[in-house]
Amino acid sequence: MNQATDEPVTRTAARPEPRTLAAFEAAKGFMPRDEGLALYAAAVEAGALGLPLLEVGTYCGRSTLLLADAARRAGVTALTVDHHRGSEEQQPGWEYHDPEVVDPVVGRMDTLPTFRRTLHAAGLEEHVVALVGRSPQVAAVWGTPLGLVFIDGGHTEEHATADYEGWTPHLAPGGLLVIHDVFPDPADGGQAPHHIHERALASGAYTPGPATGSLRVLRRR
Numbered sequence: 001m002n003q004a005t006d007e008p009v010t011r012t013a014a015r016p017e018p019r020t021l022a023a024f025e026a027a028k029g030f031m032p033r034d035e036g037l038a039l040y041a042a043a044v045e046a047g048a049l050g051l052p053l054l055e056v057g058t059y060c061g062r063s064t065l066l067l068a069d070a071a072r073r074a075g076v077t078a079l080t081v082d083h084h085r086g087s088e089e090q091q092p093g094w095e096y097h098d099p100e101v102v103d104p105v106v107g108r109m110d111t112l113p114t115f116r117r118t119l120h121a122a123g124l125e126e127h128v129v130a131l132v133g134r135s136p137q138v139a140a141v142w143g144t145p146l147g148l149v150f151i152d153g154g155h156t157e158e159h160a161t162a163d164y165e166g167w168t169p170h171l172a173p174g175g176l177l178v179i180h181d182v183f184p185d186p187a188d189g190g191q192a193p194h195h196i197h198e199r200a201l202a203s204g205a206y207t208p209g210p211a212t213g214s215l216r217v218l219r220r221r
């Protein structure tokens, strides 16, 4: 609830186009459907501000599809940032590694081609600008207010903190901060996203919103 107005932080139960949802289900990635629908609802609501919607952590475009559909609906642009070399836990030998996204020439992960195929197949390319680079480096040169900041990049303390500190200053008043993989119990997962969520709450700058699985939505006051 927004304590000032008693309005829920997200009011919409908007759903993506069936083609988008089918592409989401088919895409490589880590987001369950219920969290995806909650992200979509937040993105549609944030789109009403008429400002770009930004994602940190593109991977193969699974969650980007939802931001792109919401951006199309609102007449805004979805932005998505990734160096496309994968997070620590996605490297060879680690739990979330997928050998299909290794560039055989370079011998390193490259999720950019798969991401582009994902967007193309869903007919959503024109609604997305892909920013290929390190998130803090892109944030440092960014200058446009954002309607939504969705943080799902590196999950170490260093990366999650840098994403929070780099991007939230660009979030417009009334905009939505969405954080993925928030696990209050360490037995359920890594703690860095939980720590930035706690930090956002403690800052007093946000009204807490709904939680769906590990997805948290907050509104900038």
Ligand SMILES: C[S@@+](CC[C@H](N)C(=O)[O-])C[C@H]1O[C@@H](n2cnc3c(N)ncnc32)[C@H](O)[C@@H]1O
Binding pocket: 028, 029, 030, 031, 056, 057, 058, 059, 060, 061, 062, 063, 064, 081, 082, 083, 084, 085, 086, 087, 111, 133, 134, 135, 136, 152, 153, 154, 155, 159
């Ligand atoms: C958990 S995945 C994103 C999953 C995606 N949002 C989805 O729903 O399928 C995290 C992504 O963040 C990227 N990443 C990690 N640290 C980064 C950094 N410092 N700058 C840019 N991208 C980063 C990785 O390359 C990886 O593709």
